[in-house]
Amino acid sequence: MNSQTNPNNPTSQSNLTNPDHHPSPRTKTAKGTDATPITTVLFDLDGTIIDTNELIIQSFLYALKGIVPPTFSREKIIPLMGQTLLAQMKQFSGREEVDELLVAYRDYSLRHHDDMVSLFPGVGEVIPLLKRHGMQLGVVTTKMRETTDRALKLLGLYETMDVIVTLDDVKHPKPHAEPVETALRALGADPAGALMVGDSGVDILSALAAGAVPVGVAWSLKGDAVLRDAGASHIIHDMRELISLCGIEG
Helix, strand or coil: CCCCCCCCCCCCHHHHECCCCCCCCCCCCCCCHHHCCCCEEEECCECCCEECHHHHHHHHHHHCCCCCCCCCCHHHHHHHECECHHHHHHHHHCCCCCHHHHHHHHHHHHHHHHHHCEECCCHHHHHHHHHHCCCEEEEECCCCHHHHHHHHHHCCCHHHCCEEECHHHCCCCCCCCHHHHHHHHHHCCCHHHEEEEECCHHHHHHHHHHCCEEEEECCCCCCHHHHHHHCCCEEECCCCHHHHHCCCCC
8 A cells, every 4th residue: 555645634544454464366257336346345433343232231221220210121232333433322211411420331342342343254264255256345333443443352253354444443433335345445446346245235325325235234233124125136145155255266
């Protein structure tokens, strides 16, 4: 990447691309939009490749205790997962000023993080395989940089990612096109040859707005119907289905 990019610019390519990335050659061509070869796979983080579902739910319940009615439950939380923490907290609490609630949420989340996160089945197998076959890989998330890097390093995925775009790197989070566009620009990738894989409607909408191919995961707590309605081009029920979507044989 351009060594002259501004290190003080949070969206500069030098800050977004992973310094531990080592490019590998493409070995197989796949077909994306309008028969464009697939060269790039971008992933949402929470609920897509890393199972943080219970950590997120429990963090909200902890932070909102005494603020929301006793009837408030996980069923209220799940539909909004994927949006920014700030937006969710404002909606759940009915407050505009939620700084103290955010502090409480992050306190619980950080204390329990390492014991409550894990990879979804197949992720630890498929991501390295895609890497070996020359795919450019990235994470595009509404999570903050600190916790994004922490989770990826804890679970051994950090060095597989060529680009990481977090909430801290954009002005407009998903469902806006900016996060996906930022990742694609950092990689020099053709949007039509890029898959954006996610568990939320905001992932699908961001991909569509950026011209990428939206892929939903059926293990989303929201259900795959939500992803289809948002415009997902593909729904995968097993992470290994990405291998054939990328045109990799064997």
